[in-house]
Amino acid sequence: MLYNLKLRQAFNDEKYNTISQAAKDTGYTYQTVKKWAIDGDIPLLDENGTSIVKITEDNQRKVNEKRRIEHINKLNEIFHKKEAITVSACASKLGYPEETIISWAKQGEIPLLMANNELVVPFNEYNRPYWLDSDDFL
Structure with a gap:
């Protein structure tokens, strides 16, 4: 749960757009970050540039x-x-x-x-x- 929150914060802060970027920066595997993003309903992009979860009004990036x-x-x-x-x-x-x-x-x-x-x-x-x-x- 804590990882989902940190991932969401970094996504909203425009630090990560893709699963690969998050995996590289955090040191966790692609699959681990992908699971966290799916569990946290965070629309990071996969290797093909496709969002791994359906983008909705609730899960869109909320930039400060x-x-x-x-x-x-x-x-x-x-x-x-x-x-x-x-x-x-x-x-x-x-x-x-x-x-x-x-x-x-x-x-x-x-x-x-x-x-x-x-x-x-x-x-x-x-x-x-x-x-x-x-x-x-x-």
């Missing part, structure tokens, strides 16, 4: 908007401090899946670099980092 804004602000901070400028580096630094980082970057208009060398969102007058135009960028 205040926490989401905190995450977006932190993402913006590490990008503008040049601590991490790629989706992959930000995911590693913050401990969240790349899909979540991309979602937050879109919401916060943060021009992170994706694996295909394209930006999540284009530069504009508000999100262009100062260091991009400085002599010490390279």
Whole structure:
């Protein structure tokens, strides 16, 4: 029961979208996490991208908007401090899946670099980092 609650909290916090992500992060097996998700009615995605339980109004992700804004602000901070400028580096630094980082970057208009060398969102007058135009960028 405690594992179901922790799994639900992490799901709502956008830390896990898939069973594999939860298994990797927790150290438990795929099958164990899948059982907890089914028992807890948590619609994590399987290896095929299909929800393992039927998605209903009651079991959908319930994001705490205040926490989401905190995450977006932190993402913006590490990008503008040049601590991490790629989706992959930000995911590693913050401990969240790349899909979540991309979602937050879109919401916060943060021009992170994706694996295909394209930006999540284009530069504009508000999100262009100062260091991009400085002599010490390279």
